[in-house]
Amino acid sequence: MTDLGYQPEQAAVRGLLLAVGEELGRPVPPEWKAAVTAVPRHHFLPDRVWLEDDDGALRACDSHIDPERWFQAAYENAPVVTQVNGGNDPDDEDDLWPSSSASSPTMVVRMLEDLDLRPGLDVLEIGTGTGWNAALLAHRLGPEYVASVEIDPAVARQARASLNAAALNVEVICGDGALGWSPGLPYDRIISTCAVRRVPKAWIEQTKPGGIIVTPWDSPMLGWCLLKLTIERGQTHGRFSPHSSFMLMRNQRTNLRIFRDVVRDGQRPGRSTTRLSPWLVGGNHWEARFALGLTLDDVWTTWEHEPDVPGVTTRLWVATTDAGSWAAVDHDGEQDDRFTVWQFGERRLWDEVEAAYAWWEANNRPGPARFGLTITEGGQQVWLDDPAEKNPFRHLKGALDVAELD
Template structure:
């Protein structure tokens, strides 16, 4: 007989599995259906989560005071913010920014499916978060085969409590995931639940030849893409796919702001014109932004609506991560053929962006799956179609 107390939970799990199957264009593999059913998602969420509000910010939702809304959010195929501001108190809701989350179940299943794990394999997870992903792996692989690293002690404690309550044997470490965990290597698989801007060599060293490293990708232009590397004796190599947007690994973060760090009062920029619309390299043009991000490497953008300049309705800022060079492209809000450009610093940044965009067009608008990455102990480089065709100079 079915316990009536668990009927809402079971119905929610079935609904989630249907939603994930629709997102993946096919049923959830049986082994992951069993894992999700055995480790319900809501049991790995903290009592307070943060949901988006109508103003584009986040507001708390507590299990104790808003159970139905909290439970409904737990079984939607969407990410859930579980920590804001690295756990520090926020002075106002508008100041809240997400620092830890539970990933959307469909991308969780997609990554686990791509990881191609089998019982008995040893897996290292970078970024424990709520512990749900580690729980799914532990259910699939068996006792003592999953090691997970979480840099945030409070997040780590919550995950440990949830895993312990579920009776799952995961070796949970509070530490820097970019260093891996050499005490239990070699691993058959390493999976990261945070995005990176370069691959830590420690991950490659700690993975056995023939093993897989799977991680979300980020570049300053765009946080998007999933990278799957196969490890060889002295290198790792693999391709991107157009999935996932994860929070950046904490020691890969950069806190840059245009008017605080880049543009200074004494700058005297050069003026020119462009016919490349600024929105062609930002906004929803994800595939172009992904390619430009690989090509340019250290360039980021920011929009400024109504900048308070006569004749300018919107302005696109482009800057380097060392804050030494910047460009601004102005749109007057009327015509879409010519745009005023301002450039300052040792690099003509908008000229570089324009050249990179022409390169993307010349190569038939390549999507992320045409790009790959090769990693060695001394360097790593992105390439288009094949490793012998680098996108730019080797990454630092």
């Protein structure tokens, strides 16, 4: 990493801790304040990062070319993209997508707090990334109590070098995080810095009874929450909490496009109308989208603006991840209380969406904190308010067993 020792590092760290505390609504706990102070974030960023410009597009920022902007990004209370396009040079500068990043410091502290750490506990981290999170863990517990798995060889090498330079010689393993790391088991805690749609069985098997797993959660509809699980003999259970967004674990990702994978020539969709606004389903109503993601499990959405369809200004596409069923909801640019719906496939997908949304409203619009997850040998199951409520979605028409997540 570039040596920017001349920069006002201490002031930057103090400013970052104040920003994190403000977002948390309380001061950063002393043990994590000490770790953030002792392990400067900029020592773990690569010399080249990618930052959003005024139009929201990613643009490279190099510490050798623009050290002030690079250093400023290191101490903003925000995520920083540290790799694009899987580490490959893009053919087009405008065709960039983030493939690795440094998480928001507030989110880092939140997740570390959720681990409920104390000296002597062994921790496995899934997704080393820059190594900063592992460094904070190592400062708190000692490097010998921390192991970290990273799937990308280049990212793993960079993180290992940064950790060694900080004299925090955490064991960094290049491998598939979904498999955990069996040579070090059992662990008291597992923390994942990538989101999952299924909690890998290996994580549960490698965690001691009474141990804790903290991971971001994702559904095809929305990745937005954290999940904190407690391991018990025979079952694992925990609750969700809101406001997080992480990249999905690589082996759980799907790469679907409506006109490449879903909609095909010769399909004859049925036509109907709806009063449910597509913006309530595909817009910024995060709590509704989170609940729909849990309820429908395999459904995703995407917008098409100004489609080449007479009388249609905006269209919301809804499809299943197996590309077998889809729906399109059209807005004519004028009416906001009635929309045309097209549906194709074995499932009447928009009917399922309407039923799920009505269920969410009938249950007083529950937020993420009211939902939980139980994992047994039989699979994973979502519940609302009470773990004894094994299938809160059982009354939904056209959504049989939608709470079964495995």
